[in-house]
Amino acid sequence: MSTVTLTIDGREVTVPEGTSLLHAAEEIGVEVPHYCYHPALSAPAQCRLCLVDVEGAPKPMPSCVTQAQDGQVVRTDEGLAREMRKGVLEFYLVNHPLDCPICDQSGECKLQDYVHSEGRAHGRGVEPKRVFGRDDFGGDVLFYGDRCVMCTRCVRFMEEMAQDPVLTVVERGDRAVIDTFFEQGLKDSPWSGNIVDICPVGALVSKDFLHKARAWDLDHTPSVCPNCSQGCNVDLHTRDNVVHRLKPRENPEVNGHWMCDYGRGHYEWMNRSDRIEEPFVRGDGGWSAPGWHGALASLRERFEDRRGPVHAVASAHASNEDLGAFRELVERLGGQGVVYRSRRAADEAPLPGSPVLARRRDLAPNTRGAELLGMRRVGSDDARGGLDEVAASTGTLIVLGDELTDQPEDFGSRAELFVYLGTHPAPAARSAHFVLPVTTFAEQEGTFTNVQTRVQRFEPALRGAGNAQPAWQVLGALTASLAGEPAPASAAESFSRLAARVPEYEGLDYDQLGAQGVPANRPAAIAGER
Amino acid sequence: MAISVKVIRRPEAARSSYLRAALKGMSLTFRHMVNPRKVTRSYPEEPTELHPRWRGTHRMEVHADGRPKCVACGLCPTVCPANCIRLVGGEDDQGNRYPIVYEIDEFRCIFCGMCQEVCPVEAIHVGQHFENAEYTRERFVYDLDRLMEQEHPVTALWDPSDPASE
Numbered sequence: 001m002s003t004v005t006l007t008i009d010g011r012e013v014t015v016p017e018g019t020s021l022l023h024a025a026e027e028i029g030v031e032v033p034h035y036c037y038h039p040a041l042s043a044p045a046q047c048r049l050c051l052v053d054v055e056g057a058p059k060p061m062p063s064c065v066t067q068a069q070d071g072q073v074v075r076t077d078e079g080l081a082r083e084m085r086k087g088v089l090e091f092y093l094v095n096h097p098l099d100c101p102i103c104d105q106s107g108e109c110k111l112q113d114y115v116h117s118e119g120r121a122h123g124r125g126v127e128p129k130r131v132f133g134r135d136d137f138g139g140d141v142l143f144y145g146d147r148c149v150m151c152t153r154c155v156r157f158m159e160e161m162a163q164d165p166v167l168t169v170v171e172r173g174d175r176a177v178i179d180t181f182f183e184q185g186l187k188d189s190p191w192s193g194n195i196v197d198i199c200p201v202g203a204l205v206s207k208d209f210l211h212k213a214r215a216w217d218l219d220h221t222p223s224v225c226p227n228c229s230q231g232c233n234v235d236l237h238t239r240d241n242v243v244h245r246l247k248p249r250e251n252p253e254v255n256g257h258w259m260c261d262y263g264r265g266h267y268e269w270m271n272r273s274d275r276i277e278e279p280f281v282r283g284d285g286g287w288s289a290p291g292w293h294g295a296l297a298s299l300r301e302r303f304e305d306r307r308g309p310v311h312a313v314a315s316a317h318a319s320n321e322d323l324g325a326f327r328e329l330v331e332r333l334g335g336q337g338v339v340y341r342s343r344r345a346a347d348e349a350p351l352p353g354s355p356v357l358a359r360r361r362d363l364a365p366n367t368r369g370a371e372l373l374g375m376r377r378v379g380s381d382d383a384r385g386g387l388d389e390v391a392a393s394t395g396t397l398i399v400l401g402d403e404l405t406d407q408p409e410d411f412g413s414r415a416e417l418f419v420y421l422g423t424h425p426a427p428a429a430r431s432a433h434f435v436l437p438v439t440t441f442a443e444q445e446g447t448f449t450n451v452q453t454r455v456q457r458f459e460p461a462l463r464g465a466g467n468a469q470p471a472w473q474v475l476g477a478l479t480a481s482l483a484g485e486p487a488p489a490s491a492a493e494s495f496s497r498l499a500a501r502v503p504e505y506e507g508l509d510y511d512q513l514g515a516q517g518v519p520a521n522r523p524a525a526i527a528g529e530r
Numbered sequence: 531m532a533i534s535v536k537v538i539r540r541p542e543a544a545r546s547s548y549l550r551a552a553l554k555g556m557s558l559t560f561r562h563m564v565n566p567r568k569v570t571r572s573y574p575e576e577p578t579e580l581h582p583r584w585r586g587t588h589r590m591e592v593h594a595d596g597r598p599k600c601v602a603c604g605l606c607p608t609v610c611p612a613n614c615i616r617l618v619g620g621e622d623d624q625g626n627r628y629p630i631v632y633e634i635d636e637f638r639c640i641f642c643g644m645c646q647e648v649c650p651v652e653a654i655h656v657g658q659h660f661e662n663a664e665y666t667r668e669r670f671v672y673d674l675d676r677l678m679e680q681e682h683p684v685t686a687l688w689d690p691s692d693p694a695s696e
Contacts, residue, residue: 101603101650102627134625211619211627214604 006072021063022050025076032076033085033114035151035200037064040257041160047151048088049114053080060084082118089119095129095174096201097146105202107215111149132177137167138185139192140207140261145177148203154178154195161258161353162191178203190349190359193261197247208265209245213237221461222249222515224448226317226441227263228345229362231450233516234259236267236442236461243270243442243461251516254454258351260359269440270462276425276437277466292467296474299434300481302417303333308395310335311415313387314375315401316342316364318471319446320455320505321491322438323366324498325475326400327373332479333396340370341379341386341402360451365441369449372504372520387411400471401438404428421471437468444470445491447513449520455508456517582686585641586659588634589684590677591652597622598678599653602629606645606654614638615645632674636662647687655684 005014008025015024020043022032035047043064051060055073060080075081092111100106132145152169155178159165166186170179186192196204218237225232225246232255234246246267248259279295280287290298312330314323330338342364350358367377379386384406390397391407397415399422404411407428412418420432423440441448443464447455464470472494473487480487488494492510499505504520512518544550571578580586591599602619618631643656659682664670688695 101605102601106603211602211621214608216608217604 004068004070004072006068006070006074008074009077015068017067019068021052021054021061021066021068021072021074024068025052025063025074030076032063033110033118034064035110035149036153038153038156038198038257041153041156041198044152044156047149049085051081051084051088052076053084085114085118086120089115090123092149093119093123094125094127095146096149097129099147103144103147103202104205104210105147105199105215109202110200130174135179136185137180137192137204138187139189140265141186141192141196142205142207142210143178144203144205147201148178149201150176150178151200152178153198153200154204157195157198158186158189158192161194161351162189163352164189164191167195190261191258191351193264194248194258198257206245213239213244218244219461220247221459223442223458223461224365224450224456225259225263226365226448227266227363228260229316229360229365229367229451230255230263230358231365231448231452231454231456231517232259232263232357233456234263236270238461241462243267249515253356253516254450254452254456255357256354258354258357260349260351260357262349262359270442272424273465274424275465275468276422276435277468279437279467280435282433282435292469295434295436296477296481299419299436300478302433303396303478303482306333306396306417308416309393310396310398311390311393312338312397313390313399313402314338314340314370316340316362316367316370317441318366318401319441319444319458319491320366320369320373320449320498321446321494322400322471322475323370323373323375324502325472325479325488325494326398327375328497328501329475329479329482330398332482335396335398338370338373338375339378339386339390340367340375341383342367342370342377343383344381346381356452362451365448365450368451368453369447372449372453372502399429399432400475421474423465423468436474437466438471438474439464439468443468446470446472447491447495447510447517450517453504453520454517455505455513455520457510457513457515580658580660582658584658584660585643585656585685586682587636587657587662587680588639588645588672588677589655589657589659589680589682590632590674591655591684592678597626598629598632598674599651600629600632600649600674601627601651601653602632603627603650605648605650609644609648611642611644612638612640629674632677634672634677636670636672637667643685643687646685657682657684659683 002017003014004017005012009030011028013024013028015027025032032050034050037043045062045065050063052063053075054061100112135143137143155167158167166180167178169176171177196206217239220235220237223234223236225234233249233251235249236243237245246264248255248257250257278289279292280289281295310333312335314326327338342362344361345363348358348361391411393415396417397412398419401422403426409427409430411428413431418432419434420429421436421438423438443460443462445459447457449455476488476494495510499508593599602617604617607615607617614635616633617629619627620630622628646655
């Protein structure tokens with residue numbers, strides 16, 4: 001590919017031919033302020049904020065659509081360019097209310113940032129601002145018309161990515177406003193939450209998040225969306241050990257800049273406070289809480305005296321490390337196979353404008369990981385039933401993560417040894433001899449394998465509940481004590497044990513998975529390819 | 531080395547007597563008995579005058595209809611160096627943002643006045659007030675109702691006629 005060399009703010013930069021000035025400036029770390037331009041959408045060059053001064057050009061050029069040329073001299077940060085931006089920003093503030101104190105976007109607002117860094121200190125406007133009030137757009141989206149800067153990113157997202165053009169600009173001039181068609185709104189769109197993300201100001205806000213927290217109070221933890229097997233890269237936004245929202249994190253291979261409303265909306269379970277917080281052991285005298293050392297020591301004794309077959313139920317919400325450690329333990333005990341249940345939607349919901357992104361049928365993050373480990377899916381599409389053989393077990397029964405919500409209270413009562421590892425108390429685990437608390441994915445680090453067989457890391461965002469420990473640690477310690485080996489000390493170590501045993505993960509290194517994940521070795525045959 | 535003796539004379543009676551000093555002290559005392567310039571105040575019968583920039587316990591301003599002026603913007607808990615403000619925002623039935631929970635722990639507060647300085651709607655103020663005695667520690671966590679009930683004058687953080695101290 002041929003390249004061009006140009007000078008931006010006195011620094012030379014070489015970029016491929018056809019690159020826009022905005023991206024060329026990005027190469028040398030110069031951010032040209034912009035609203036209407038979004039890397040995944042078309043560029044109408046209408047916000048007039050990315051104007052830069054190009055030597056020889058008769059007038060300022062919008063950098064988002066101007067292609068870099070050889071020998072061009074561009075100034076983004078002085079003289080004319082700066083004066084122009086200052087002027088454009090002043091025009092924006094003619095009608096934009098100064099309601100930052102009550103605006104949810106405050107703290108992550110581009111208008112706030114730009115005006116603060118290079119706008120006028122005091123407005124000169126004396127005329128009253130126009131008032132639109134707010135409008136319910138349906139779904140999770142609320143529209144504050146006064147705050148809109150008419151970048152039309154939302155209109156273009158619905159047109160180009162969702163390909164469901166339900167938003168449009170009505171009226172002209174200062175009466176122009178974004179609106180939906182009649183009462184239809186956005187309520188049928190499964191991707192509408194993205195327009196809240198791409199809105200550079202507080203015009204489109206999430207109803208769910210409204211007034212909940214300030215942007216600067218939230219901690220961002222890179223993670224993976226746990227609500228379907230697409231495994232969109234997300235940030236968990238937390239404050240005071242509570243997840244407040246999920247925001248997509250860019251990954252061109254998986255989700256681009258987007259995520260679906262289903263994934264975005266299902267986070268409350270991470271904040272559930274009805275948790276198992278201590279390891280419990282049921283003896284002749286009822287339940288006792290002997291602590292982890294006591295519980296694992298007596299469980300190990302029970303494992304050594306076990307009789308009968310071993311049945312195991314896992315969950316596709318567990319990480320690769322958890323499932324790997326689970327399979328290792330089950331194999332060590334002489335078990336034949338592990339089953340799991342997982343909810344499946346009736347169909348996929350693809351994002352039409354994206355080549356890869358869809359809300360997948362499997363509504364659990366790690367079904368592919370479970371498949372690669374040879375686990376067998378049982379039960380119906382709403383994750384019920386399918387455990388008759390397991391429930392009738394008279395030998396050893398181990399359940400990891402499945403809440404057994406559809407099972408009767410005497411589930412596993414015929415088993416000689418019933419071990420339940422879970423996050424939340426399960427009424428059907430009443431007959432368990434050991435109830436061991438494990439952490440949710442939001443409280444531990446690890447990896448998921450998504451539908452594209454891509455291994456992606458997530459980081460802990462919350463503190464674990466009580467004495468709950470990651471499942472890989474509990475299971476790894478049990479297996480290790482049975483085998484007389486050292487237990488895995490970290491998720492990375494647990495993953496490398498997995499990589500040594502599963503050909504698809506061979507050669508993968510936990511520390512090199514990075515923020516965007518790495519494709520696993522393509523399996524020869526995946527059970528139930530879809 | 532020979533030992534020498536230093537003889538110290540006993541001071542004369544006029545100087546060594548304590549009577550002189552006692553009389554001097556008593557004369558001051560009697561002078562003050564008749565002097566009209568009094569320094570001691572009869573607190574609490576006579577209330578203390580506080581300086582305009584005295585920063586005491588907080589007070590929340592209210593609108594004419596009784597709603598708190600606070601819009602739950604979250605700046606005061608952000609700026610508070612003692613981390614003594616707890617705020618949970620919400621929306622009332624007229625669509626206004628307002629504080630569902632607004633609590634100030636006056637024991638943790640260091641009375642720096644930054645909450646008043648940062649408030650964009652002039653809702654929270656530190657006040658010219660110091661009489662805060664309570665019987666329990668819990669009573670020192672002022673909730674929204676309590677802050678709105680306070681009636682003491684608020685602190686002037688700067689001279690309104692010369693805000694930039696020029």
